[in-house]
Amino acid sequence: MLYRLKNDFRLSIVTLLSVSAIIGITPFAIMRFLDGNMVAGFIDFGILSAVASSLVYAWVTGDTYRSGMFLAFVSCSGAVVVAMAIGEEGLFWLYPCLVTTFFLAPSQVAAILNLSSVLIMMTIESAYSSSVQMWTFVISATIVSACSYVFARRNKDQRERLEHLATIDPLTGVKNRRSMDEELDQAAANAERTGLPYALIMLDLDHFKEINDVYGHGVGDKVLRDLVGLIEDYTRLSDQLFRFGGEEFVLLLPGVDGEGLKMVVYNLQKELRKRLKSPGGRVTSSFGVAMLCHGESVTSWLARADQALYKAKKSGRDQVVFAEVTDQGCVSLA
Numbered sequence: 001m002l003y004r005l006k007n008d009f010r011l012s013i014v015t016l017l018s019v020s021a022i023i024g025i026t027p028f029a030i031m032r033f034l035d036g037n038m039v040a041g042f043i044d045f046g047i048l049s050a051v052a053s054s055l056v057y058a059w060v061t062g063d064t065y066r067s068g069m070f071l072a073f074v075s076c077s078g079a080v081v082v083a084m085a086i087g088e089e090g091l092f093w094l095y096p097c098l099v100t101t102f103f104l105a106p107s108q109v110a111a112i113l114n115l116s117s118v119l120i121m122m123t124i125e126s127a128y129s130s131s132v133q134m135w136t137f138v139i140s141a142t143i144v145s146a147c148s149y150v151f152a153r154r155n156k157d158q159r160e161r162l163e164h165l166a167t168i169d170p171l172t173g174v175k176n177r178r179s180m181d182e183e184l185d186q187a188a189a190n191a192e193r194t195g196l197p198y199a200l201i202m203l204d205l206d207h208f209k210e211i212n213d214v215y216g217h218g219v220g221d222k223v224l225r226d227l228v229g230l231i232e233d234y235t236r237l238s239d240q241l242f243r244f245g246g247e248e249f250v251l252l253l254p255g256v257d258g259e260g261l262k263m264v265v266y267n268l269q270k271e272l273r274k275r276l277k278s279p280g281g282r283v284t285s286s287f288g289v290a291m292l293c294h295g296e297s298v299t300s301w302l303a304r305a306d307q308a309l310y311k312a313k314k315s316g317r318d319q320v321v322f323a324e325v326t327d328q329g330c331v332s333l334a
Contacts, residue, residue, distance in 0.1 A: 010064035018055035068104035102152035180242035286312035290323035
């Protein structure tokens with residue numbers, strides 16, 4: 001539970017706002033029933049039911065987008081209905097709604113909800129003692145909405161930058177090992193569900209340490225960036241490249257096997273051999289290739305590709321080695 005709240009920002013927002021709404025509204029609902037104001041009491045009870053349902057839906061399905069949209073609509077429309085039922089006191093319930101909509105729904109949707117709520121509130125004559133009070137409410141509500149939009153927007157931008165830094169290798173611009181682990185888990189799950197074949201290519205630049213030692217790390221970094229550019233030029237958009245560490249990369253290829261996979265690997269080896277260069281001349285790569293077998297774990301899949309790469313390096317480098325597969329399936333290494 002705590003793990004989901006920590007790693008799912010939208011779920012944490014939906015949970016926090018839902019719990020706050022339930023805690024905040026429940027005493028008023030009880031008080032109104034005790035005071036005999038049944039209409040307002042039932043309105044509060046309806047809002048509580050809708051908020052609780054949205055919270056349960058978000059936790060059960062993981063669909064925080066729809067639950068957030070629904071919660072934003074319920075909060076704004078609920079505040080408007082309460083103002084219609086009890087008058088001036090109901091105006092204050094709209095302010096927290098104006099803030100939270102920008103965290104629950106897309107900015108454009110939130111802006112429309114806020115604007116619509118304020119315009120409807122302006123038509124409730126019983127809620128105002130004078131036109132000055134009405135315009136004071138409108139202006140203050142507009143300022144609250146504008147500030148909430150700016151804060152939510154900056155929060156979103158910063159969160160996206162942090163997510164980018166957490167998943168992208170800063171030198172080469174490809175996904176890092178953390179992102180690779182997530183993508184491989186998804187690939188394995190999709191393969192089990194659909195039967196789609198997946199291949200893994202683990203490649204390593206030959207004698208890369210010598211490039212760094214002789215020409216410097218700046219030259220080595222350029223070679224790595226050139227390598228990434230060439231791989232992206234000769235692979236599909238659906239293929240995914242990850243930097244595994246140092247000069248070692250992992251390429252995930254969905255929907256290829258057999259002769260098609262061999263053609264892809266050998267063509268990539270040929271192009272890298274021909275086009276990848278350093279001041280000392282051409283740079284070659286070694287390849288370890290493994291198909292994902294039915295029921296195989298990601299750990300075993302990676303281990304077989306890594307063992308194939310090791311064999312390619314031991315065989316003299318600039319080699320392609322395919323992981324062993326027996327009649328019974330893959331050779332399990334983990």
